[in-house]
Amino acid sequence: MAIKNHILGFPRIGLHRELKIAQENYWLKKITLNELLAVGRKIRKKNWKIQIESGLDYVTVGDFAWYDHVLNISMMINNIPKRHCINEKKLNLDTLFRIARGSKLTDKNCSASEMTKWFNTNYHYIVPEFTCDQNFCFSWKQIIEEVDEALSLGYPVKPVLLGPLTYLWLGKIKGIYFxxxxxxxxxxxxxxxVLLELSLRKIKWIQIxxxxxxxxxxxxxxxxxxxSYKVLNNNKIxxxxxxxxxxxxxNLEIINNLSVxxxxxxxxxxxxxxxQLHKNLNDKLLLSLGVINGRNIWKANILKWFHKLQSFMKIKNTFWISSSCSLLHVPLDISIEDNLTDFVKSWFSFGVQKCLELSILSRALNKKLDIQELDNWIKPIDEYKSSNIVNNTVVQERVSKISFDQIKRKNNFIIRSKIQKNELNLPILPTTTIGSFPQTKEIRKLRLDYKNRVINQKDYEKEIKIHIKNNIIQQEKLGLDVLVHGEPERNDMVEYFSEYLEGFVFTKYGWVQSYGSRCVKPPIIVGDISRITPITVKWSKFAQxxxxxxxxAMLTGPVTILCWSFPREDISKENISNQIALALRDEVLDLENSGINIIQIDEPALREGLPLRKKEWTNYLSWSVKSFKLCSSGVKDSTQIHTHMCYCEFNDIMPSIVDLDADVITIETSRSDMELLEFFKTFKYPNDIGPGVYDIHSPNIPTIKWIEKLLIKALQYISPERLWVNPDCGLKTRNWIETSLALQNMIQATINIRKNFLKK
Structure with a gap:
């Protein structure tokens, strides 16, 4: 009898985001390819060492990615979109980065492949593209090279690959349908x-x-x-x-018959x-049980799992224990945090600690560790429950008294729209941006200096006002119709707001990969939530x-703050979302009272939070829409509410998006060539809409003709009276040259359409 342990994958950005820094330096030509490759090797070597030293039985190999693990498979099977093919002798990292980021190749503009959410997480993957006549070959052998690396270090290796059917499912058809x-x-x-190559290396197990x-x-x-699995089963691995x-x-019936x-x-x-599961499963299958949460950072109750698994051992005496999913979704190591008290730190487990939890649990199950060690590990869980940080009776009472009147605008959109058009006096096809402007080195240094108390609040605010003033000047020069303050004071769209809300704590090094070199530092929800002080009013009022x-004015919505934070696990997500919504409602009303007539409440995570099974959608959509309306519906008819969504498939929840009752929705469509608009052939979106006309995550500058083409396409489905013109996301990751050139072209294209396409 032996209970083995492993993980499905490990964070790949490095303890201090070494991968991100190296990627971006390579793109800027500050380091060579060999230097970039060396950083990757160092991260992998460190990750494997952590797994072995933590007491895991296998190191997981193949979970590393230079941009995204789905893109890894596209490279592996030579699924390269034709627009990204140039006369290279073989595929290389530049090919991979072209697909992910787009590039300018000689006389043709190679747009990046579409990017969307990985199931219901905040991780993004590069969508594979398929055409009916394509062929594939084993052209990118990164998985083999990494297995060889790990074997050379003497590690017991378990490779991992994304399965062929999931890969196909996630991709999109281009051209003729098939x-x-x-x-x-x-x-x-x-x-x-691939399996043959791995079997030649005496690999015993592969995770697919x-x-x-x-x-x-x-x-x-x-x-x-x-x-598929009859084909893949070669009896050698x-x-x-x-x-x-x-x-x-x-799907148990399918699984029971698979050759795995x-x-x-x-x-x-x-x-x-x-x-019961054991009774229904093929008894010959080795079971790997995901008992350690790979998507949240709370310490696991390993004593509870010990008793549950010890009981299961009476039925099945050999199985593995593991993380529930890849640890890609959590930060690397809580031990280096110096932004939290030891008391609060003791509640959490990051990647390294989750490996330790598996090791402690498996050793206890194998009778190699005293059960007292498990009890010692979970003591902080009980201390958390009794902490005064957690409960706020004022917040709890306010949530219990939410009424129908609080989630309904005074009048419907048709009436509101007429009032807003008179108040705002905007031209047809009004132009705007999604909110943020370039976060320059100067801005980042300014925020860091203030955080580290190098400068005082007065000097900090003086400098922020200079940046806001410059943003306003630049927008007026460009000729945008609806302006934004540009968000120079904000580090992240969720973390910034959470810092003004009671019930959150924040890490210093808790970085998680969102896509490519983009990393986020999710706040942690530890208690009941309320607004400490107005958040955006001062800066919005100054800009106006x-x-x-x-x-x-720019706010992040309640569902997105919830989904992009690590939530509590002792109350429902609906409860947490409503607490956030009430705090934001106070902010919205303060903005309106200060003279701000347009308020954008971003909800890019609304689709992401959707349960994976359709039978569970109704409940989720009901409370998530209610939360949005709870924070947005207290305003007058003359105040225009916007919302923004990006990088998700929205067609299947469009009725719920309508139910949000936002006056204007801006939505990402440019990477998919406005594919979303096809939906409007049969579905008439009733309010105003701004489908993004260019991809801000690519360094490419969209041409005037390109944007004109997309606007003409949009006008086939949306009347000019309801169409807005905007990029598909915020501009914080771009530099000012790229931003100015792209917005100039967007505005000129809009002017051309107004003059030529819409002339009577």
Whole structure:
């Protein structure tokens, strides 16, 4: 009898975001390719060492990515969009970065591939593109090279690959429509080559991730699983099929018939009775049980898991324990934090600590560790529950008294729209931006100096006002119709707001990869939430004093603050969201009272938070829409409420987006060539809408003709009276030269459309 342990994946950005820094320096040509590669090797080596020293039985290899693990598979099978192909002898990192970021190649503009959310997380992946006539080959051998690296260091290696069916499912058809499954046989032949190479290296187990098995799959996709794993089973290497983010009860019949050797299930997101599951599963399958939460940072109650698993051992005496999913979604190491008290730090486990939890738990189950060690580990959990940081009776009472009147505007959109048009006096096709302007080195240094008390508050605010004034001047020169203050005072759209809300704590080094070199530092919700002081009023009011044009105030919505934070686990997400919404409602009303007539409440995470199974959608959409309306509905009819959403598939929740009752929605569509607008052939969005006309995450400058083409396409579905013109996201990651040139072209294209396309 032996209970082994492993993880599904490890954070790959480095303890101090070394990967991000190296990537960006490489893109700026400040370091060479060899220097970038050396950083990657150093991170991988450190990650494997952590896993072994923590007491894990395997190191997971293949979870490292230079930009995204889905893009890794595109490179591995040579699925390179034609627009990104140039005369290179073989694929290299520049190819990978072109697909992810776009580039200017000679006379053609190579737009980046679409990016969207990885299931219901805040991680983004590069969407694979498929055409009916393409072929594949094993052209990018990063997985083999990394396995060789780990083997050379003497580590017990368990490689991981995204499964072929999940990869196909996540991709999009380009050009002539066909069934994506028609490509499966060709893709499987590449996977066979990979497995052969790994078996030659005496690899015992490979983890193949198929998270789509938690979804409601069409019949042809269900059948494709049986075929695929018959093809991949070569009897030389054992396959651990990994599922996560939900349970797989509804697909057990498929799984039981697969030619695999093991199955990983997520016991955190899934609802399982282990003894019942054992009865329903093929007894020959090795079970890997995801007992340590890979998506949240709270210390695990390993004593509770010990008793549950010890009982299960009477039924099945051999299994593995693991993280619920990859640890990609949590920070690396809590021990280096100096921004939290020891008392608060003791509540949390980051990547390193989660490996330790698995080690402690498996040793206890294997009778190599006294159970008292588990009890010592979880003591902080009980201390948290009794802490005065957690409960606020005023907040709890306010939530209990939420009424229907608080979530409804006084009049419908048709009436409000007429009032707002008279008040704002905007031209047809009004131009605006999503909120942020370039975060220069000077701005970042200014915030850091203030945070480190190098400068005082008075000097800090004086400098921030200079940056806001410059943002207003630049926007007026460009000719934008609705201005923003540019957000120079903000580090992150969630962290900034959370700093003004009671109930949050913040790390200094708790970075998590969102995509590519983009990292976020999610706040941690530890208690009941209320607003400490007005958050944006001072800066919005100052910006409005500098111009006669309307200035749009910028807020982050309650669902997004919830989804992009690490939440409490002792109360419902609905409760947390409503607490945030009430705090934001106070902010919205203060903005209105200070003379701000346009308020944008961003909810990019609304779709992301959607449960993966459709039967659970109704409840989630009901409370999430209610939370948005709770913070937005207290204003007068003359105040225009905007919202913004990006990088998700929105078609399937469009009725709920309508229910938000925002006066204007700005939404990302440029990477998908305004594919979303096809939906409006049959669905008439009733309010104003601004489909993004260019991709701000690419360094490419959109041409006037490109934007004109997208606007003409948009006007086929949206009347000019309801169409706004804007980029598809905030501009904080771009520099001023890129920003000015792109906005100049956007505004000129709008002027051209107004004159030529809309002339009577």
């Amino acid at each position: 069934n994506k499954l028609d490509l499966l046989k060709k893709i499987l032949s590449v996977y066979q080559e 991730d198929e998270p789509i098995l938690v979804l409601d799959l069409p019949e042809d996709w269900k059948k494709a699983f049986n075929y 054992k396959i651990l099929l990994a599922t996560y983010f939900g349970d797989i009860h509804h 050797n093991g199955l990983h299930i997520d016991l955190i997101a899934g609802k399982y009775n282990l003894s 004093s500098l111009t006669k044009k309307p200035v749009k």
